[in-house]
Each structure stands twice: as C-alpha cells, then as structure tokens.
Amino acid sequence: xxxxxxxxxxxxxxxxxxxxxxxxxxxxxxxxxxxxxxxxxxxxxxxxxxxxxxxxxxxxxxxxxxxxxxxxxxxxxxxxxxxxxxxxxxxxxxxxxxxxxxxxxxxxxxxxxxxxxxxxxxxxxxxxxxxxxxxxxxxxxxxxxxxxxxxxxxxxxxxxxxxxxxxxxxxxxxxxxxxxxxxxxxxxxxxxxxxxxxxxxxxxxxxxxxxxxxxxxxxxxxxxxxxxxxxxxxxxxxxxxxxxxxxxxxxxxxxxxxxxxxxxxxxxxxxxxxxxxxxxxxxxxxxxxxxxxxxxxxxxxxxxxxxxxxxxxxxxxxxxxxxxxxxxxxxxxxxxxxxxxxxxxxxxxxxxxxxxxxxxxxx
Amino acid sequence: xxxxxxxxxxxxxxxxxxxxxxxxxxxxxxxxxxxxxxxxxxxxxxxxxxxxxxxxxxxxxxxxxxxxxxxxxxxxxxxxxxxxxxxxxxxxxxxxxxxxxxxxxxxxxxxxxxxxxxxxxxxxxxxxxxxxxxxxxxxxxxxxxxxxxxxxxxxxxxxxxxxxxxxxxxxxxxxxxxxxxxxx
Numbered sequence: 210x211x212x213x214x215x216x217x218x219x220x221x222x223x224x225x226x227x228x229x230x231x232x233x234x235x236x237x238x239x240x241x242x243x244x245x246x247x248x249x250x251x252x253x254x255x256x257x258x259x260x261x262x263x264x265x266x267x268x269x270x271x272x273x274x275x276x277x278x279x280x281x282x283x284x285x286x287x288x289x290x291x292x293x294x295x296x297x298x299x300x301x302x303x304x305x306x307x308x309x310x311x312x313x314x315x316x317x318x319x320x321x322x323x324x325x326x327x328x329x330x331x332x333x334x335x336x337x338x339x340x341x342x343x344x345x346x347x348x349x350x351x352x353x354x355x356x357x358x359x360x361x362x363x364x365x366x367x368x369x370x371x372x373x374x375x376x377x378x379x380x381x382x383x384x385x386x387x388x389x390x391x392x393x394x395x396x397x398x399x400x401x402x403x404x405x406x407x408x409x410x411x412x413x414x415x416x417x418x419x420x421x422x423x424x425x426x427x428x429x430x431x432x433x434x435x436x437x438x439x440x441x442x443x444x445x446x447x448x449x450x451x452x453x454x455x456x457x458x459x460x461x462x463x464x465x466x467x468x469x470x471x472x473x474x475x476x477x478x479x480x481x482x483x484x485x486x487x488x489x490x491x492x493x494x495x496x497x498x499x500x501x502x503x504x505x506x507x508x509x510x511x512x513x514x515x516x517x518x519x520x521x522x523x524x525x526x527x528x529x530x531x532x533x534x535x536x537x538x539x540x541x542x543x544x545x546x547x548x549x550x551x552x553x554x555x556x557x558x559x560x561x562x563x564x565x566x567x568x569x570x571x572x
Numbered sequence: 573x574x575x576x577x578x579x580x581x582x583x584x585x586x587x588x589x590x591x592x593x594x595x596x597x598x599x600x601x602x603x604x605x606x607x608x609x610x611x612x613x614x615x616x617x618x619x620x621x622x623x624x625x626x627x628x629x630x631x632x633x634x635x636x637x638x639x640x641x642x643x644x645x646x647x648x649x650x651x652x653x654x655x656x657x658x659x660x661x662x663x664x665x666x667x668x669x670x671x672x673x674x675x676x677x678x679x680x681x682x683x684x685x686x687x688x689x690x691x692x693x694x695x696x697x698x699x700x701x702x703x704x705x706x707x708x709x710x711x712x713x714x715x716x717x718x719x720x721x722x723x724x725x726x727x728x729x730x731x732x733x734x735x736x737x738x739x740x741x742x743x744x745x746x747x748x749x750x751x752x753x754x755x756x
Contacts, residue, residue: 382609
C-alpha cells in the first residue's frame with residue numbers, strides 16, 4: 210500500500226520497520242516531521258522515544274542503546290549535527306552501529322531553514338576528530354529515504370559502524386507516495402559484543418580509549434581494514450545514459466533530481482549528456498567516475514554548496530578530463546535552465562549554443 | 573499529462589489540506605505526484621505556499637518555476653505569486669479576500685469564487701479551502717467528486733467525523749459556483 214509521506218516521515222517509519230525501538234532527538238527545522246512522527250509511532254510499537262534536553266544528550270543516549278545491542282537512531286539538521294560530532298566520533302571509535310539522519314539546512318552558523326548540501330565535507334570526511342568514517346547514504350526521494358534508512362540499520366550492524374543519512378530540507382519535507390516493502394536481512398552478525406549483563410559469561414567492554422602504547426595504532430589499523438572492506442563492497446550509485454556520453458553530470462539528492470531533468474531535456478541535443486548519482490557518498494563511487502573520465506569530454510558536478518563533492522570527483526578523475534562545477538549556496542536550488550547554460554559555457558564545441566539556449570527558454 | 577499547481581493563502585486557510593487531498597487522490601489514481609510545502613520562518617497568519625505536481629511521468633524537481641494553475645486565497649498571496657503563473661494559465665481566486673482589479677493577470681483564464689463567503693453561509697469559515705477545491709474539480713475534472721470525498725473521509729476519521737457533512741456541502745457549493753457561472 211502506498212502512503213503519501215514526507216521524506217522525514219518516511220525515514221521514521223522505515224526505522225520502525227527495520228526494528229529500531231530507541232529514538233532520541235531534539236527538535237530543529239527542517240527535520241521536525243521525523244521527531245514528531247517518532248513521538249507518535251514509538252509508543253504504538255512499545256519503543257522508547259525521548260525528546261532529549263539537547264542534541265548532545267540525544268547522541269549519547271544513542272551510544273548507550275547501541276552499546277546494549279539495540280537498533281537506535283537520532284536525527285537533526287545541520288547546526289544540530291555539528292553538536293553531535295563528538296558523539297559520532299566516539300560511536301565510530303567504539304564501533305557501535307546506529308543511524309543518524311541529517312536533513313541539511315543552509316549554513317554556516319544558524320543559517321536558514323531551506324535546503325542545502327553544504328555539510329558534505331563534514332559527512333564524508335569524518336566531521337569529528339580522529340581517523341574514522343561513517344557510511345553516508347544520500348536519498349533523492351521519499352521512497353529512497355525509506356529504502357536507505359532500512360538498509361542503513363543492516364549496514365550499521367554488518368560493519369559495526371554508524372551510518373549517516375544525508376538528506377536536505379527538500380528531501381525531508383517533500384511529500385511523495387512511499388511503499389514499505391523491505392524484508393529483514395538474514396545472516397547479520399550476532400552482536401556478541403553487546404553489553405547485556407555479564408552474569409554467567411566473560412565481561413565485555415565497549416570503549417574508544419586505548420591508553421597502552423601501540424594498542425590504539427593496532428585498533429586504527431583494524432578500522433582502516435574495515436573501511437577498505439566497505440569501500441570494496443558497499444559503493445552504490447545510479448548511472449543514467451553514460452554509454453558514449455560526451456558530458457557527464459555528477460549530483461546527489463535534490464541536485465540529482467534537477468540533473469535528471471537536464472538529462473531528459475538533453476535527448477534533443479546533438480551531444481550526449483549522461484549522469485552519475487552517487488547514493489553512497491562515502492564510500493564514494495570512485496571507480497565508475499574514474500572509468501568515465503577516460504571516455505567523456507568533461508564532467509560537471511552540481512551541488513547546493515560552494516563546491517565540496519567536486520573535490521572527490523577530481524580525486525577520482527586524477528586530471529584525466531576537465532571537472533567543472535556549478536553550485537548554489539544558502540538555500541538556493543539550481544534550476545535545469547541554469548545547468549544547461551553552464552553546459553553550454555563549458556562545452557568544448559560551442560556551435561550549438563543558440564539551439565540549446567532556445568530549448569532552455571522554451572521550457 | 574503534467575499539471576503544476578501553486579496553492580497559496582495565509583497560514584490557517586487550509587492550503588496544506590487542499591493540496592494533500594489532491595495529492596492523495598492523484599496517488600490513489602496511480603499518478604506520479606510531489607507535494608512540497610515551502611514554508612519559511614513565517615508566524616501564524618503569514619503566507620503559506622505549496623507546490624503540487626501531478627503527472628503521468630516521473631517528476632524531477634518538485635519546485636515549480638512556472639505554474640499551470642494558481643490557486644490563491646488572500647490578497648498578499650495573490651500579489652506575491654501571480655507572476656509565477658504562465659501567461660495563459662488558470663487562476664482560481666478567493667474573491668472574498670482578493671481584489672484583483674488594480675493588477676490583473678490579463679491572459680490568464682480567471683475564476684473568481686467567493687469561497688470565504690460561501691463557507692461562512694454554510695456555517696464554518698474554515699471550509700473555504702474545500703469550496704475552492706470544489707471549484708477546481710469543476711474546472712479541471714482531473715478527479716471525480718467521489719475520489720475527493722473518499723480522501724476527505726480518510727482525513728476526517730475519528731473525532732473529526734462529524735465535520736464530513738459540512739465539508740461535503742462545501743465541496744458541492746464550490747462545484748456549483750463554477751457550474752452556475754458557466755451557465756450564465
């Protein structure tokens with residue numbers, strides 16, 4: 210059965226369906242539909258909902274529930290996610306599975322409440338202190354929000370690692386038809402590390418502190434091996450029209466929806482526009498990006514930021530082709546016409562400029 | 573078929589519900605639909621605007637750059653959003669609260685429905701949104717009255733079920749307002 214839900218509500222319901230029974234949050238626009246939905250739904254399924262006294266308290270409550278082996282989640286928006294960074298570093302350092310949702314809003318500082326993708330660096334490069342990664346998933350519709358939140362709990366358990374859902378105000382608040390049809394995953398590892406009471410067994414310790422010289426380096430090596438495994442097995446992306454493409458757009462989330470419209474409009478052009486939509490931002494789809502850089506004339510990265518993901522695109526491309534950038538900041542959302550104008554500007558062969566611009570104006 | 577509708581009014585005029593009823597009817601009808609409530613940091617009484625797209629094809633950006641239809645409930649919303657309507661678009665306005673004469677949209681097909689007045693006469697000013705919804709149904713015929721009544725029924729379950737009758741009356745009055753204006 211389809212339900213008309215906001216991305217925020219879809220995230221909350223998917224978490225419930227994935228067996229999350231411990232949610233801790235603190236209100237902030239534009240993710241309030243999520244915490245609101247949880248406040249109603251959690252009691253219905255016998256779960257625990259706490260509106261914590263702060264974002265910091267909420268992330269540490271997540272730490273507690275995760276350490277006890279439960280599926281647990283928190284959510285917030287940009288300024289609130291900044292507050293959670295210490296907790297996220299501790300969760301990664303203690304290898305605790307959990308899901309954190311960031312419905313990004315404009316920044317820096319208190320910014321505004323409209324859609325933004327300016328927390329990319331924070332999300333994929335760590336955010337908190339220390340050498341760690343969260344797995345970062347980027348939905349571009351309410352349906353995909355539901356699917357990815359469900360998968361996020363499985364990924365978190367599989368790798369004993371926090372998973373971050375990186376949405377934005379538009380993905381969070383947009384209402385679309387959503388279906389919940391994911392099935393529980395079998396063969397997930399048993400949580401034989403969880404703190405469940407040590408009576409009759411060896412005690413277990415959850416910690417991120419390694420005071421004995423050498424132990425921390427060893428632990429970091431273990432983390433890096435785990436991250437390598439994730440990079441090898443968990444990359445997800447959507448590729449559209451990339452076969453024999455002249456130019457490829459790279460965009461995620463809300464930007465990707467607009468780029469898809471550009472790809473559709475470009476079917477009338479005399480050159481081919483393809484597109485890569487990263488679904489995992491970490492691990493980033495490096496391999497496909499590298500491959501494409503050998504065949505296309507250029508790549509255009511589109512983001513609602515001053516240029517963050519474009520750095521990962523350039524790292525994957527390693528100079529094999531030009532990588533251009535188009536971005537809007539502070540709540541600005543790019544339009545398909547703007548993107549087509551940018552394509553016209555960067556295209557090596559500009560002979561079709563007038564035809565293209567006519568198409569843009571025709572809408 | 574793609575229909576891009578902008579709905580605007582002051583907070584409390586029920587544009588959210590109007591849009592949601594249409595979006596839900598579209599979903600049940602098997603269409604693609606996006607409904608984006610674009611609220612700022614407005615307080616109660618501020619302008620609320622909603623972007624609704626109904627289509628038989630995949631919808632990309634849910635933000636409307638140029639609307640096929642503009643439904644406006646009060647003067648500030650009309651002033652603020654009338655330029656977003658495409659030049660030969662469809663304009664449905666709550667004429668009880670909008671005086672369009674100083675700044676008309678010349679080529680738009682315009683329907684003036686005194687929704688607030690009609691709703692007041694029915695006994696509850698809060699159903700002015702459903703009056704306008706009725707007008708939209710009579711003009712565009714994208715959904716049947718029954719399809720919308722089913723959605724209303726789903727929304728008005730439990731404690732609100734006694735409001736169904738007046739909402740049904742409001743819907744019918746909106747339809748009647750258009751049909752009447754067409755015949756005279």
